[in-house]
Amino acid sequence: MKITELKLRNFRNYETLTIRPAEGMNFLAGSNAQGKTNLLESLVYLSLTRSHRISNERKLIRENCDYAVISASVEDQGRIKELRAVIHPQGKTLSVQKNPVKKSSDFIGLLNVVLFAPDDLYVFNDQPRERRRIINQEITKISQKYLFSLNRYQNLLKDRNILLKKESPDLRFLDTLDEEMASCEKEIISYRRDFITSVNEKMKDLYRILSDSDLDASLKYQCCIQDAECTFENILEMHRNSREKDLEHRVTSFGIHREDMIFALNDVNVINTASQGQKRMVMLAFKMALLEYIESKTGKRPVLLLDDVLSELDLKRQRKLIEMIRNNYQCLITATEIPSFIRKDDIRIFMIEKGQAGCPGGTE
Numbered sequence: 001m002k003i004t005e006l007k008l009r010n011f012r013n014y015e016t017l018t019i020r021p022a023e024g025m026n027f028l029a030g031s032n033a034q035g036k037t038n039l040l041e042s043l044v045y046l047s048l049t050r051s052h053r054i055s056n057e058r059k060l061i062r063e064n065c066d067y068a069v070i071s072a073s074v075e076d077q078g079r080i081k082e083l084r085a086v087i088h089p090q091g092k093t094l095s096v097q098k099n100p101v102k103k104s105s106d107f108i109g110l111l112n113v114v115l116f117a118p119d120d121l122y123v124f125n126d127q128p129r130e131r132r133r134i135i136n137q138e139i140t141k142i143s144q145k146y147l148f149s150l151n152r153y154q155n156l157l158k159d160r161n162i163l164l165k166k167e168s169p170d171l172r173f174l175d176t177l178d179e180e181m182a183s184c185e186k187e188i189i190s191y192r193r194d195f196i197t198s199v200n201e202k203m204k205d206l207y208r209i210l211s212d213s214d215l216d217a218s219l220k221y222q223c224c225i226q227d228a229e230c231t232f233e234n235i236l237e238m239h240r241n242s243r244e245k246d247l248e249h250r251v252t253s254f255g256i257h258r259e260d261m262i263f264a265l266n267d268v269n270v271i272n273t274a275s276q277g278q279k280r281m282v283m284l285a286f287k288m289a290l291l292e293y294i295e296s297k298t299g300k301r302p303v304l305l306l307d308d309v310l311s312e313l314d315l316k317r318q319r320k321l322i323e324m325i326r327n328n329y330q331c332l333i334t335a336t337e338i339p340s341f342i343r344k345d346d347i348r349i350f351m352i353e354k355g356q357a358g359c360p361g362g363t364e
């Protein structure tokens, strides 16, 4: 899929903006605090119906304005769709081809982007919840069914924890919740397992090519149940076995809400020994593997967004990365300066300054 046009109105520091990105590489160039990341954020919003930076959506609306509008024309297998999100103080209104879309799940996936930003590296040291958030976010891009099971599980878990906090919990209700949770979990685990396996297969080679090293980059799924035991009955039994402890501690101790995903180099968690440079390349290989994962599941190539990434890589790695993406993906790359080795006639440049985009020499 390709973004053929992006329009913003009162989004962050943009009053109005219209850009028409090229099919291949696009550079958003400019000094700091001009609106480069804001522009990428608007595309993430259309992809996920939320920002990757903040949860308070009012901050996305330009100061002193009532609402913000993001709209994009996305070409997908020869057909152009217009996606639109209006963000207002009461929430958001989504539409496709001017038809309102009530559920976010019907909107997510119409535009698929994969973003790599320097802050992504925090996830290695963060809480497991943040790594699960990544798994959930990526699988949601390819499966509505996964999102449905996950939402359902989260509601059941909430009910179960409320029940456990009661003076004398209704054990028959607990039975029902356990059964329903186990059925969601079986589904969720199977998606997560497939996600980790597919991404792993690709990540190893990508890491070697990008970092020019023979270390093995991989993801380790810390599943709540052993591989061979992942049946409805076994999951249910695990819930039943932990019931006594759960009643005592008044919280659900077993389940997919306790899982984790470890990023490793030669089987060692990157937080233990990897250098900052190695961590960056592991994350980059992961993001490139995500592009291939999404394409293999949906048949559509996502758009790649790189935020301030090139300046963090040495020249050799910059070249490798550009080599890998040019001619393969539509990408929007922010940078304060465009690397000199990139041929200007290969790319489209947008100069971003104070919430405005200009095209030097009329490259558009």
Ligand SMILES: Nc1ncnc2c1ncn2[C@@H]1O[C@H](COP(=O)(O)OP(=O)(O)O)[C@@H](O)[C@H]1O
Binding pocket: 011, 012, 013, 014, 030, 031, 032, 033, 034, 035, 036, 037, 038, 039, 058, 059, 060, 061, 062, 063
């Ligand atoms: N809601 C908003 N209204 C007006 N300006 C905003 C809003 N949110 C952020 N900004 C401005 O956007 C600028 C930062 O943009 P950003 O895209 O992060 O910069 P960069 O080009 O460095 O990536 C800051 O000047 C900030 O004040």
Ligand SMILES: [Mg+2]
Binding pocket: 033, 036, 037, 038, 307, 308
């Ligand atoms: Mg920025």
